[in-house]
Amino acid sequence: MLINPLSGSVGPRAVVEAETILADYGCEASVVALEGGQFDEQISAALEAKPDVLFVLAGDGTAGTIASRAGPEGPLVAPLPGGTMNMLPKALYGTGDWKLALRRALEEGAQQPVAGGEVTDGDFTQSFYCAAIFGSPALWAPAREAMRTGKIKLAFAHARRALRRAFSGRLRFSLDGRKERRAEALVLISPMISRAMEENTGLEAAAMNPSDAMEAFRLAAHAVMDDWRQDPAVTTRSTQRVAIVARSRIPAVIDGEPTQLHHKAKVRFIREAFRALAPIPPAAEDAV
Template sequence: MIDASAPAASPDAPLRALHASIRKVAIVVNPLSGGVGPQAAAEAEAILSLYDCEAEVTTLEGAKIPEQIAAALDARPDVLFVLAGDGTARSVAARAGPKGPLIAPLPGGTMNMLPKALYGTADWKVALRRALDEGEPLVVAGGVVEGEAFYCAAILGSPALWAPAREAMRTGKLKLAWMYGRRALKRAFSGHIRFSLDGGARRRAEALVLISPLISKAMVKCDGLEAAAMTTSDAAQAFRLAAHALFDDWRHDPNVTTQGARSITVSARSKIPAVIDGEPMLLGRNADISFLPRAFMALAPRPPAGEDSL
């Protein structure tokens, strides 16, 4: 195992071969993202120098970011690592699509849902080494809601209002967390959402969680999203279910029903709060969600047979 802080290889030192057939590596780094830092680009260069590959490291700069990402994709590397926020990683994967270069989203954001699902760690240096040492091309399925792609999960409904408060608390911004929490309490359960799965009957719920095959423990085949409807009328209970939806045994709760689906429609009397792969956003009063069986290609270790991705 390589020490992530190790210096660059000496000219006479043998270079490590990559697990996959990769020669051209690119990495884009946003030093202003919460989990990155100003030394990240140099640290990434030091790690990449230990491998037998052509490497290009780009530091993202404010208004230039869209142009820099486009240039990185246009250069057609064998793999493009993304060390940036959750939204940037999700955007790059969406732009690459199934025909673009392999994408390796490293944990540089706040929630890091996608990197954790692929690499099982919140340490970007460990994730980078795992991808380089053990990575193979991996088809990643996902979904798209109103033009926004997601690869882990989408939470729609009132419990999503609590996401900003939770993240503010996680980062120590207590005053902001209190403000978000009060706002969530005022708006919580002011209205239900109605949804339909694959053209079926419309049903009512407090929230709907859509989970990709990458992390679903219920979808045996990669043939749809796991749709979980929450029917509890208790705010604390619903938030607990939504917050732990991806990792715990909440599916056994009598207030939750699950079903596979490829096409989902959701409506409400007002705009629908949502959390898409960890990012809070506000949807319109009506939203359509579709399953993407082949969203993009990742470079990641292959999960052991019979084990979940997480």
């Protein structure tokens, strides 16, 4: 188990607390505190040890990096909620409490293939397992998270900031080599998160196309308050490969991590990005 004590919601006692929980289950486990400047070496050592499962209690970016390095041939990975947004851990374990997530993984966990996407922008490559947002409304993601935690004023401050940048430059995108289209923003959603995708056949692509400031405001309100995909200014479909072009740098949020891409980027769907140890979703259990 790899722990970053300095990560958002982890805390200085996490190593001791994790060891106590693991002892309750009679696991043969090694708990390692990640140290600044040694992350790569410690992660490599953990993967080279070939454990049955690698628990990760760290920020969203670190957990995603470890999952990517493990890949479908590596050990099972259990990314526990130790970051700020915790999109992937919440999707897998249904909680933002890392101790509860750890117990759920140990008691109810089964091998689950996790699909995702990979964003490439020149030398930059980053995987995602929940969602990637491209365009000025990428800043709505922090607004929605603030709303979920009860920080209403902060949520609308983020929404206003996104609206100020709206219409500053639309994206052009192509899905699976089809005709290029324009949109204010493009959201790519993994099958694990998507309400529209029932199987691991591709990413759900949702294009946002508000025609004026009033529609943009309504769409921003949907983004903060409920499911914005129900808005008439949003169209969705399945895709496996995406090309994105803009006149200037593209603001993006990739699994909760904000970044700036160059004016061109590509995204590809990965059917099995890594294998997680997590409870089987009810829908999957019914299918079995």
